[in-house]
Each structure stands twice: as C-alpha cells, then as structure tokens.
Amino acid sequence: MLEVRDLEAWYGESHVLHKVSFDIREGEVVTILGRNGAGKSTTMKAIMGMMKRRQGAVRLRGLDLIRATPRAIAKAGIAFCPEDRGIYSSLTVEENLMLPPEVAEGGMSVAEIHQLFPNLAERRRSQGTRLSGGEQQMLAIGRILRTGARLLMLDEPTEGLAPVIVQQIGATIRQLKQRGYTVLLVEQNFHFAATVADRHYVMDHGQVIDMIPNAEIAANTAKLNSYLGV
Numbered sequence: 001m002l003e004v005r006d007l008e009a010w011y012g013e014s015h016v017l018h019k020v021s022f023d024i025r026e027g028e029v030v031t032i033l034g035r036n037g038a039g040k041s042t043t044m045k046a047i048m049g050m051m052k053r054r055q056g057a058v059r060l061r062g063l064d065l066i067r068a069t070p071r072a073i074a075k076a077g078i079a080f081c082p083e084d085r086g087i088y089s090s091l092t093v094e095e096n097l098m099l100p101p102e103v104a105e106g107g108m109s110v111a112e113i114h115q116l117f118p119n120l121a122e123r124r125r126s127q128g129t130r131l132s133g134g135e136q137q138m139l140a141i142g143r144i145l146r147t148g149a150r151l152l153m154l155d156e157p158t159e160g161l162a163p164v165i166v167q168q169i170g171a172t173i174r175q176l177k178q179r180g181y182t183v184l185l186v187e188q189n190f191h192f193a194a195t196v197a198d199r200h201y202v203m204d205h206g207q208v209i210d211m212i213p214n215a216e217i218a219a220n221t222a223k224l225n226s227y228l229g230v
C-alpha cells in the first residue's frame, strides 16, 4: 500500500533522513521504533509532505506523492495524527471531530466513532482543554477516522498516558486493523508495539537499520534493547 524509497529530508541545512526505505502492506500495522531523535517523526512528516525539503519516493498504491502538497496527500487517503495531537482548545469535542474534511467515502460516522470511544460521546460538548490526555488522543484518532483515509499514521499515541489508557488505545488499534485499516505507528515502547503490530522497523540516526517481524520480537529482545538504549 505504501512504498517509501530512499527518502531524504532536511531541516534547513540539517540533513536528517538518509535514504529511508520501507513498505507497508494493506491491512498491516507497522511500527517505527527508535530512540529520541532517530528520525521517526520526521519520516511521518516527510510522508505527509510537511518537510519543505525532501526527496526520494513515497508511493501510495503506486501513486508517487513526493512532490504533492499535504492537502493532496490527505486527499489521496493518508491521515496523520501528530505527537502533540493538535486538539483545538477553544473548540468543543464535537467541533474538533468535525474539523477535518472528508477525503473519501467510507469514513466512520460520528455514531461509529462514539461507539469506538464512548468517552467522546459523553464529552461531546466539553472544550478541548478540559479533556484528559487519553481523551485528547481518542479525539485525535476519532477525528481522522471520519475523513475516509485508509492509511493512518499515529505519532506516539501512547506517550504520557496511564497504563489503562494505553491498553485502551492498543485495543482500538487492533479493532482498526480488523476493520481493514492500515496503520503506521511511531513508538518508543516496544512492549506496547508488540501487542498491536505485525512488523517493526527500527530507525537510528535518520536511517532504517533493521526490520523485525512481531513473531520474532521475543527472540530479538536483547538486540532491541541495545537499539533503543533501554
């Protein structure tokens, strides 16, 4: 579904992605693991067209998006949930939910999103600022499910959340997979990643340095600990 080939990206003069290549098949949940500063978020931003200077190839079902604008990339069916979640504090839950435009048919209805995240139904009239971190994350994910995008990129959805909420986010990601969504996940915590993903790419210094199928993660714990500096 997504083919990333020799992707490079720069912040000003600073060259941060070096020939990043990986694939995601339709219906897979794939993670990018790596230490702080490894280039995980930048990879998502570069896929989404949010890096001013980038080169290489990003193909969604064969369509090359490397020169496309973020808007065109969203319309092609990729949704991005950034690390800061991007919830507008002055808007209500409902207003935040309705904000992103639909890009394709088949997006979830508000009722389906409420079924997936009952908290959002209860809090629909609350302001963004009044939500807990977990509720903000649910809103950020719920919001992109409305758009009809089929490839979801989630940047550290579990960061800073209590274990019980992390479990809930994990259950949601497994449900999304069951519904046929394709998910790319940035994670620091491979114990969590192992509960949701089919495969893991490991990044370091702006490069992909390894790929580990989830079934082999237990056998590779020592290697992963050294990659991630755990």
Ligand SMILES: Nc1ncnc2c1ncn2[C@@H]1O[C@H](COP(=O)(O)OP(=O)(O)OP(=O)(O)O)[C@@H](O)[C@H]1O
Residues within 6 Å of the ligand: 011, 014, 016, 034, 035, 036, 037, 038, 039, 040, 041, 042, 043
């Ligand atoms: N806005 C920016 N301007 C300049 N350099 C940046 C910017 N954002 C990130 N960087 C640098 O780019 C490199 C990759 O950062 P990136 O945020 O992609 O890493 P990451 O793996 O997502 O780590 P983290 O978990 O800390 O976000 C790092 O060296 C970082 O310092």
